[in-house]
Amino acid sequence: GIQVEQSPPDLILQEGANSTLRCNFSDSVNNLQWFHQNPWGQLINLFYIPSGTKQNGRLSATTVATERYSLLYISSSQTTDSGVYFCAVEQEGYNTDKLIFGTGTRLQVFP
Amino acid sequence: DGGITQSPKYLFRKEGQNVTLSCEQNLNHDAMYWYRQDPGQGLRLIYYSQIVNDFQKGDIAEGYSVSREKKESFPLTVTSAQKNPTAFYLCASSYRDRTNTEAFFGQGTRLTVV
Numbered sequence: 001g002i003q004v005e006q007s008p009p010d011l012i013l014q015e016g017a018n019s020t021l022r023c024n025f026s027d028s029v030n031n032l033q034w035f036h037q038n039p040w041g042q043l044i045n046l047f048y049i050p051s052g053t054k055q056n057g058r059l060s061a062t063t064v065a066t067e068r069y070s071l072l073y074i075s076s077s078q079t080t081d082s083g084v085y086f087c088a089v090e091q092e093g094y095n096t097d098k099l100i101f102g103t104g105t106r107l108q109v110f111p
Numbered sequence: 112d113g114g115i116t117q118s119p120k121y122l123f124r125k126e127g128q129n130v131t132l133s134c135e136q137n138l139n140h141d142a143m144y145w146y147r148q149d150p151g152q153g154l155r156l157i158y159y160s161q162i163v164n165d166f167q168k169g170d171i172a173e174g175y176s177v178s179r180e181k182k183e184s185f186p187l188t189v190t191s192a193q194k195n196p197t198a199f200y201l202c203a204s205s206y207r208d209r210t211n212t213e214a215f216f217g218q219g220t221r222l223t224v225v
Contacts, residue, residue, distance in 0.1 A: 041148075043216040086153065101155075
């Protein structure tokens with residue numbers, strides 16, 4: 001099956017810093033999503049981005065499907081950005097709608 | 112409000128008892144999923160259903176069972192055969208439209224077996 005790897009596994013930032021999170025996947029995908037899991041465990045949808053670039057406030061994401069990676073950019077980080085960031089993909093050609101998750105990047109933002 | 116509702120939020124059970132976790136959605140989504148998350152880990156797929164009255168095993172289906180009698184509902188039963196049931200369980204749903212298969216998650220159920 002498809003492999004999804006995220007880097008770095010852990011990231012510690014001071015408030016106001018910028019960061020880039022990476023998601024590599026081993027096969028072509030129909031769907032790629034970025035989620036933020038808050039300290040209460042809730043998964044919040046950040047981006048649905050199988051290809052191209054999107055922006056939402058301080059967050060933006062780029063997926064280069066032909067090179068099998070996606071990047072999540074966080075600018076001017078805030079303490080509320082802390083939590084775990086997951087990317088998840090649906091492998092192309094399987095028609096199952098199954099999302100396969102990466103292992104996540106744990107972000108801690110300190111004041 | 113449209114969304115996915117999981118209940119209860121916290122659940123405690125004695126070892127050897129079966130327990131059923133509820134997941135309801137009013138988004139008119141065709142597909143529904145159950146994931147398990149252990150502390151510090153990612154999400155692993157237990158079962159998924161693309162249509163009413165049909166469901167498929169995910170990567171870690173042993174010790175779990177599901178049903179999909181209604182489009183809105185996809186309950187998960189954790190049976191006594193599940194060796195280590197204590198975990199955080201997340202339910203999700205999505206459209207099966209080829210142009211958009213974005214998935215949305217409920218708030219989760221924390222199951223503790225004592």
